[in-house]
Amino acid sequence: MIYLDHNATTAVDERVARVMEPFFRSAFGNPSSSYQEGLDAKRSVENAREKAAKALGAKPQEIVFTSGGSESNNWVIKSLAGSRPGKGHIITTAIEHPSVLNPCLYFMERGYDVTFAGVDSQGVVDVEEIEKAVRPDTFLISVMHANNETGVIQPISEISRIAKKAGALLHSDAAQTLGKIPVDVNAMGVDFLSVAGHKVYAPKGIGLLYIREGVELEPMILGGGQESGRRAGTENVPMAVGLGTACEFFTGDMTRVTERLSRLTALLFELLSERIEGLVLNGHPDQRLPNCLSVSFPVVTGADLLAAVPEVRASTGAACHDRSAAVSHVLAAMGVPAEQAKGTVRLSLGIHTNQTEIEKAAKLIANAYEKMTRP
Secondary structure (H helix, E strand, O other): OEEOEOOOOOOOOHHHHHHHHHHHOOOOOOOOOOOHHHHHHHHHHHHHHHHHHHHHOOOHHHEEEEOOHHHHHHHHHHHHHHOOOOOOEEEEEOOOOHHHHHHHHHHHOOOOEEEEEOEOOOOOEOHHHHHHHOOOOEEEEEOOOEOOOOOEEOOHHHHHHHHHHHOOEEEEEOOOOOOOOOOOHHHHOOOEEEEEHHHOOOOOOOEEEEEOOOOOOOOOOOOOOHHHHOOOOOOOHHHHHHHHHHHHHOOOOOHHHHHHHHHHHHHHHHHHHHHOOOOEEOOOOOOEOOOEEEEEOOOOOHHHHHHOOOOEEOEOOOHHHOOOOOOOHHHHHOOOOHHHHHOEEEEEOOOOOOHHHHHHHHHHHHHHHHHHHOO
16 A cells, blocks of 8 residues: 555554553643642643644744644634624635635635635635735635645635735634644744644644734633633543644654655656646646646546556545545646546655555556556
8 A cells, every 4th residue: 555645644653652652551640630630641741732832933822732633723713703792804814724714714704804805827826815805804714734635735824914014813723734844833823823733743623722922712522721721622642642642743843754745746747747648737737745746637537547456545625524525625726627527646755655656556557557548
């Protein structure tokens, strides 16, 4: 099996699993307890928080552990919109993850105005459209750091300047970027940033939300005073420890990780292009994640092609709706013709992917394609 679907999820790294194990057995204390086991658990959670903060260029007190990227995204939108005395205006984009789009649609149905900014043919958000859309009652701009289907990286720092000028808060879904490119909340200029643990070799069911110091965000879950009163419920100690450990892998200079992923992704595209005439790269050729390849195969559908190559684990689009027959909303927003979109496959590499796997995957995919299209 060759796993090339790291944008969907990653395997828990052995180093992460190792540090988590004691917290399922001997180190089982509740972080809210005042005796030694509780104090040890509390210390472990805070240590993990410090590691996560360091990876993002943030302060530990700006990090809140959540159940994942979807909760973090929902929390920002629902809490900001729900705590307003009246209706207001949200700006987002047409290519966001459903955990951003659907909360926006939820409030749209309840009288809020939402602008869904478009993207160009290479999948880059139209910054001018966002600037023109700003109104006096715009309270939130939410733009993903990089797209989960095409890997296209968005100009968040430019959008930050627009948000600051307008007095609006800026949120970015960074589920796809941590572990692939540098993520620095200060350089980006965001007020909120979402991270999903299972995209960075930590377990599923853990994530975080960065909340810039001084920015108010009403809790979405009420109860005890955990997470400094911002998210009630007993902390998930093993998961938080796992995420903190995973974040350590991507703290500091990311050059080696980025360059290696870029080299292998370029090789995969080169090998496929040599054998498959008319193969199309979706998204910006340079302004993209180093691990992600969204390509459209002529004549065949992506689903049929992947079914013909069971040895290669990949997807036709986002994992959250990969089983749907509908054309990707991301590719549709880019103006990709329906037939081209149906022939799309997303191949996403991970830090453990090697050249032998890439060469074998390219050969298997090309062989299957040639067999399917042979007269």
